[in-house]
Amino acid sequence: MIDFIQTSIDGVLIGASYALIAFGFALIFAVVRRINLAYGSCLLFGAALAVFTGTFSDLGPIGFLLVTIFGAIIASLYVEWLCFSPFRGQHAAVSSMVASFAIWMQLDEISSKLLPQRTHAFPGFGYESWELGPFILRAEQIPQLLIAPLVLLVVVTLIRRTRLGLHLTALSENRELAIQIGINTRLVAAVFFSIAAFVGAVGTFLILSSDGHVTPLFGLWAMFKGLVAVMIGGLGSLGGAVLGALLLGFVETHAAYTFGAEYRDITTFGLLFLFLILKPSGLLGAKTYQRDVLVEGRI
Numbered sequence: 001m002i003d004f005i006q007t008s009i010d011g012v013l014i015g016a017s018y019a020l021i022a023f024g025f026a027l028i029f030a031v032v033r034r035i036n037l038a039y040g041s042c043l044l045f046g047a048a049l050a051v052f053t054g055t056f057s058d059l060g061p062i063g064f065l066l067v068t069i070f071g072a073i074i075a076s077l078y079v080e081w082l083c084f085s086p087f088r089g090q091h092a093a094v095s096s097m098v099a100s101f102a103i104w105m106q107l108d109e110i111s112s113k114l115l116p117q118r119t120h121a122f123p124g125f126g127y128e129s130w131e132l133g134p135f136i137l138r139a140e141q142i143p144q145l146l147i148a149p150l151v152l153l154v155v156v157t158l159i160r161r162t163r164l165g166l167h168l169t170a171l172s173e174n175r176e177l178a179i180q181i182g183i184n185t186r187l188v189a190a191v192f193f194s195i196a197a198f199v200g201a202v203g204t205f206l207i208l209s210s211d212g213h214v215t216p217l218f219g220l221w222a223m224f225k226g227l228v229a230v231m232i233g234g235l236g237s238l239g240g241a242v243l244g245a246l247l248l249g250f251v252e253t254h255a256a257y258t259f260g261a262e263y264r265d266i267t268t269f270g271l272l273f274l275f276l277i278l279k280p281s282g283l284l285g286a287k288t289y290q291r292d293v294l295v296e297g298r299i
Contacts, residue, residue: 002134002135003257005135006134006135006136007253007254007257008250008253008254009135009137010141010253011249011250011251011252011253011254012246012249012250013137013141013144013145013249014144014249014252014253015245015246015247015248015249015250016144016145016148016149016206016245016246016249017144017148017203017206017207017210017249018203018207018225018226018229018245018246018248018249019148019152019203019229019241019242019245019246020148020151020152020199020200020202020203020206021040021043021199021200021203021204021207021222021225021226021229021245022225022226022229022230022233022241022242022244022245023152023155023196023199023200023238023241023242023245024039024195024196024197024198024199024200024203024226025039025196025200025226025227025229025230025241026230026233026235026236026237026238026240026241027155027192027195027196027199027238028192028193028196029230029235029236030168030172030192030236030238031168031171031172031188031189031192031193031196032084032096032189033093033172034084034092034093034096034097035097035100035227036079036083036084036100037097037100037101037104037223038075038079038083038100038101038103038104038107039076039079039196039200039222039223039226040104040218040219040220040221040222040223040224040226041075041103041104041107041108041111041219041223042072042075042076042079042107042197042200042219043068043072043197043200043201043203043204043218043219043222044107044108044111044204044214044216044218044219044222045071045072045074045075045107045110045111045114045219046067046068046069046070046071046072046073046075046197046201046204047068047071047111047122047204047205047208047214047218048071048110048111048114048115048214048216049067049068049070049071049114050063050064050065050067050068050071050122051064051114051115051120051121051122051214052114052115053067054067060123061123061124061125061209064122064123064205064209065201065202065205068201068204068205069197069198069201069202069205071201072197072198072200072201072204073194073197073198073201075107075197076193076194076196076197077190077193077194077197078103079100079103079107079193080189080190080193082099082103083096083099083100083103084096084100084189084193085186085189087099104219104223107219108216108219108220111216111219112216115214115215115216118215118216119213119214119215120213120214120215121212121213122208122209122211122212122213122214123209124140124143124209124210124212125142125143125209127139127140127142127143129142130142140209140210140212141210143206143209143210144206144210147202147206148202148203148206151199151202152199152242155195155199156238158195159238164188164191167183167188168188168192170183171183171185171188171189200222200226204218204222224268225245225248225268228244228248228268228269228271228272229241229244229245229248230244230282231244231272231275231276231282232244232247232248232271232272232275232282232283233245233247233282233283233284233285234281234282234283234284234285235282235285236285237282237283237284237285239284240282240283240284240285243283243284244282244283247271247283248268248271251267251271252264252267252268255267
């Protein structure tokens with residue numbers, strides 16, 4: 001039982017980092033109602049820029065975090081400007097996805113130039129492990145416990161308690177109506193692309209500092225993890241993205257403990273396949289769809 005609880009704690013903490021990436025992924029979808037295939041590459045670019053900058057100066061963990069956030073935001077705004085802002089209207093989803101795929105390849109190529117070696121060290125905070133009775137919080141897990149919930153709480157409060165969040169709700173539910181009542185939809189989209197990049201970049205830092213290294217394949221990995229978590233939670237639901245990420249981390253960690261680390265990614269796609277068969281709307285996706293239908297009926 002102790003091993004089960006310890007593994008569950010590890011899985012939830014890993015899922016907390018996944019939740020930041022999934023939340024950013026879902027936030028972009030909430031803004032533009034389209035999937036941003038370049039999201040993982042934006043996070044990779046931020047991490048690669050931090051590693052590249054770290055070769056010229058001693059940044060330390062805080063410096064790596066700040067440069068990762070800065071690079072991810074710049075790349076995300078670049079994607080929004082090229083892939084989503086020019087394509088408006090009901091039938092522009094395919095064009096945006098194709099464009100984001102092209103920018104995905106471009107950002108990955110730039111990041112590979114910043115990361116010429118296959119593996120580069122990525123520093124983390126120097127915490128000591130915590131012992132809670134028979135359970136242990138490893139040093140690399142403590143930032144996940146302290147930072148991830150705080151970031152999510154701040155962003156959720158921003159969305160629910162501010163005028164900017166109200167503009168996001170209006171934009172996600174009916175873009176044409178939002179424009180008619182005077183909302184600057186381009187500015188709102190740019191702001192929330194930046195917020196999504198910030199949240200994902202913090203998750204990226206927590207994951208990479210826990211692993212201790214970064215590779216040019218991280219962008220693809222982050223895109224798949226974020227997309228799978230969002231699909232499990234329910235496409236269009238911010239709360240579902242967090243719940244799906246926590247479930248994903250929990251199941252992956254137990255699979256790795258029981259069968260070996262090589263089964264972690266197999267479990268990821270197996271879980272997604274199971275949800276697509278048994279509950280294709282995801283954990284909270286049906287509620288989001290019903291709300292959207294209700295809103296459209298009122299309009």
